[in-house]
Amino acid sequence: MPAYQYMQRMAGQLLHEGIGATGEVLVLGAGGGLELEAFATRSPGWNFMGVDPAGEMLKAARERVASVGASNRVQWHQGYIFDAPRGPFDAATCLLTLHFVPDDGEKERTLAEIRQRLKPGSPFVLVDCCIDLAAPDAARELARYRNFALESGAEPEQVDSTCVRLTTVLKMVSASREEELIAAAGYSDIELFYAGLSWRGWRATA
Numbered sequence: 001m002p003a004y005q006y007m008q009r010m011a012g013q014l015l016h017e018g019i020g021a022t023g024e025v026l027v028l029g030a031g032g033g034l035e036l037e038a039f040a041t042r043s044p045g046w047n048f049m050g051v052d053p054a055g056e057m058l059k060a061a062r063e064r065v066a067s068v069g070a071s072n073r074v075q076w077h078q079g080y081i082f083d084a085p086r087g088p089f090d091a092a093t094c095l096l097t098l099h100f101v102p103d104d105g106e107k108e109r110t111l112a113e114i115r116q117r118l119k120p121g122s123p124f125v126l127v128d129c130c131i132d133l134a135a136p137d138a139a140r141e142l143a144r145y146r147n148f149a150l151e152s153g154a155e156p157e158q159v160d161s162t163c164v165r166l167t168t169v170l171k172m173v174s175a176s177r178e179e180e181l182i183a184a185a186g187y188s189d190i191e192l193f194y195a196g197l198s199w200r201g202w203r204a205t206a
Contacts, residue, residue, distance in 0.1 A: 018122065023090035
């Protein structure tokens with residue numbers, strides 16, 4: 001993913017712009033803990049609710065959060081957004097997660113469930129891989145994804161495996177469709193803040 005760490009920094013900056021030095025932040029797709037580590041390190045006055053269905057990924061996240069001394073600021077929910085604590089939260093993120101959800105009503109429902117857990121006026125940051133596999137330019141977008149990974153030093157076998165997952169596991173939609181879903185879920189002030197090849201990031205208001 002192009003400029004991954006800078007994307008995290010921008011996401012944290014946009015949340016801070018909305019909530020300041022203290023707040024309760026809902027993190028959907030918290031497994032692995034990379035964004036929790038970045039946010040907790042940047043903003044020591046924030047507390048977090050990390051949501052993810054994968055136990056092994058949450059274990060890795062706990063270890064990463066502990067490594068930066070932020071364990072006491074994170075609560076965990078192993079499950080989905082639909083049964084996550086109601087909050088209300090001051091901000092929320094969904095980074096590299098919504099593209100696992102099918103666009104059969106579940107994407108919009110997921111976004112709406114996040115919004116329902118936010119205080120009015122709260123910032124929401126979404127980052128997703130946006131390739132419409134049915135579009136005429138899909139092959140070109142996939143090739144760009146592959147070539148960037150190879151030129152970034154990724155192992156060819158890993159790149160091959162990831163590209164297979166893109167077409168068989170991920171439920172991606174176009175960037176324009178993603179914006180439609182954000183609006184349909186009830187958010188306003190939708191603005192693009194990040195674009196890197198097929199990746200897009202938006203900041204919106206609940």
